[in-house]
Amino acid sequence: MATNEASMKKMLTGSCYCGAATYLVPDEFLYAAYCHCSNCRRTTGSAFKPFAGIERAKLVATCSSDALQMVGDVEGNDTHCATCGSLLYSVVREGAYVHVAMGTLVDAPAIRPAHHIFVGSKAPWHQITDDLPQYAEHA
Numbered sequence: 792m793a794t795n796e797a798s799m800k801k802m803l804t805g806s807c808y809c810g811a812a813t814y815l816v817p818d819e820f821l822y823a824a825y826c827h828c829s830n831c832r833r834t835t836g837s838a839f840k841p842f843a844g845i846e847r848a849k850l851v852a853t854c855s856s857d858a859l860q861m862v863g864d865v866e867g868n869d870t871h872c873a874t875c876g877s878l879l880y881s882v883v884r885e886g887a888y889v890h891v892a893m894g895t896l897v898d899a900p901a902i903r904p905a906h907h908i909f910v911g912s913k914a915p916w917h918q919i920t921d922d923l924p925q926y927a928e929h930a
Contacts, residue, residue: 807872827913838917
């Protein structure tokens with residue numbers, strides 16, 4: 792029995808805290824990082840946002856559009872659960888890519904964050920304790 796490449800892709804499930812907002816994304820992330828910018832800190836309520844980047848067309852919401860709240864516009868936004876407020880992903884780079892908030896992945900992705908970005912504006916109370924490369928802005 793022949794299998795095609797599409798059927799071989801491992802699909803990852805993502806979900807918000809309350810379970811109302813869900814998505815599927817293939818385990819084909821192109822990059823991953825820890826972002827320390829003030830926007831990511833405020834959206835997550837944390838010292839940084841671990842995220843994994845993938846082409847926008849590859850992420851599919853599996854919930855109703857009413858379950859999602861978009862803050863921004865179609866080419867650049869943070870998409871949250873409309874019920875609990877969890878940040879699911881950010882649409883970036885003129886709408887071409889999404890940065891999936893890795894904490895919303897139910898399944899473990901193959902990729903791991905490779906560096907820290909925007910450490911020039913990191914929370915002053917947070918100390919980075921790993922050996923990953925650090926960049927003041929983008930890598």
